[in-house]
Amino acid sequence: MIILGIETSCDETAAALVDDQRRVLAQRLLSQHAEHRPYGGVVPEIAARAHLDHLDGLIAGTLADAGVTLADVDGIAATGGPGLIGGVIVGVMTAKALSVATGKPFLAVNHLEAHALTARLSDAVAFPYLLLLVSGGHCQLLIVRGVGDYRRLGTTIDDAAGECLDKAAKMMGLGHPGGPALERAAVGGDPARFALPRPLRGRPGCDLSFSGLKTAVRQVLDRLPPGPLSARDRADLAASVQQAVTDVLVERGARAMALFVEETAGGAEAPAPALVVAGGVAANGTLRAALDVLCADRGFRFVAPPLALCTDNAAMVAWAGLERLRLGRTESLDFRPRPRWPLDPSAPRPAGAGARA
CATH class of the missing domain: 3.30.420.40 (ATPase, nucleotide binding domain)
Known part of the structure; x- marks a missing residue:
């Protein structure tokens, strides 16, 4: 099983291919640090436009690096939230388009869950x-x-x-x-x-x-x-x-x-x-x-996990998508990108919490 992962939740545009043997077959990542440095932080509009400009090329390059085609891929996973909504929309719409074009399952991944499951990719943690x-x-x-x-x-x-x-x-x-x-x-x-x-x-x-x-x-x-x-x-x-x-x-x-x-x-x-x-x-x-x-x-x-898997990357998104596909948890094409997506929706709001809790 091979999954294509797409990450666009903040200021990293990334694509990766991961298989069910816990191998990262190929990955490409483009950081936007230079674009945001003059502002001292990430500007959402600039980030979204950069994702739109570069994502297609990164996906094509990742497939070429691994020597596979979209026909060899078993699922298309993209960060569906939480994150800067403009960037999330770019990744989700790209993944949906590829899903429609290839007939492969679309997998909407919670960005936090992708981080949470990374240790199972890198270290097979039970x-x-x-x-x-x-x-x-x-x-x-x-x-x-x-x-x-x-x-x-x-x-x-x-x-x-x-x-x-x-x-x-x-x-x-x-x-x-x-x-x-x-x-x-x-x-x-x-x-x-x-x-x-x-x-x-x-x-x-x-x-x-x-x-x-x-x-x-x-x-x-x-x-x-x-x-x-x-x-x-x-x-x-x-x-x-x-x-x-x-x-x-x-x-x-x-x-x-x-x-x-x-x-x-x-x-x-x-x-x-x-x-x-x-x-x-x-x-x-x-x-x-x-x-x-x-x-x-x-x-x-x-x-x-290795340093390259700690910061935002597409390998973790692909792996989380693979874990979900194994369980038959795919998404329909009417999935809506989410600026917020808690891992534990039942958790109480802590006293004094701000909007991010």
Whole structure:
């Protein structure tokens, strides 16, 4: 079985072919960083137009790289949401057109589920497992019980961790994309120099908050001498922000581990539970290292997909589509792209939550 995956939910235009032997046969990805850098963030209209300009060529190139044709493909998967709706529409309409032209099934993939299932592509992780989904737009802790079966333990009540890192980088003048720029700037910095808050740490539950941390970064910058940051101030502040985000995610993750064990405890022969980290922020080395230590302390297996599969990509979309096709879960052509698409629709809205919860 071979699935063509299409990803257009934000500022990455991507196509990939994945088979049921967990092989990525070919993939192409075009980043739009140069187009958005002058604005310090992603501009939805620019992103949608770039997807429209380049997606057909990326699909054709991916097929050529793998030496297959659309006749060899068993299904067409595209991110159906959540995401910037203009870009999502481009990908969905392209996938529908290919489905009609070839007679192959159309598979609408939840972008969050694609991240959630990536560990099954890269590491063959068995259900159930604990997931820390952490990116620029989403920050959640979930029990992954199966395809389409999720229980949310905690979510951000305001901003996502990735947004916090991106905005801190922008305030510090580090450029776009902010998260990777801040990680580079933090090398050699003192993470203890600036006393930044760890929102919600120590409180009951697994919900998260990062809005106050962004505010604290702004206040630190206002107290520093005017003008460009010195190399030392830049490194120390970047390291302090990165460490604060990491500390919050580790503490909330430890709470989620305890809940996971309570809800899924197996017998004496049950394998060690797994903590999977996914999403763009999962590429951060400091976070990975801290979660690895946490898992070793708690008896969990730590799984972090390869860096190229953490950020938005089409291989994860193709794999999620393959998992759905195996179960016979295809979509009709009247599927409507979704700007929001929760993994656990039954999860209660956390107290104080903003629009993203």
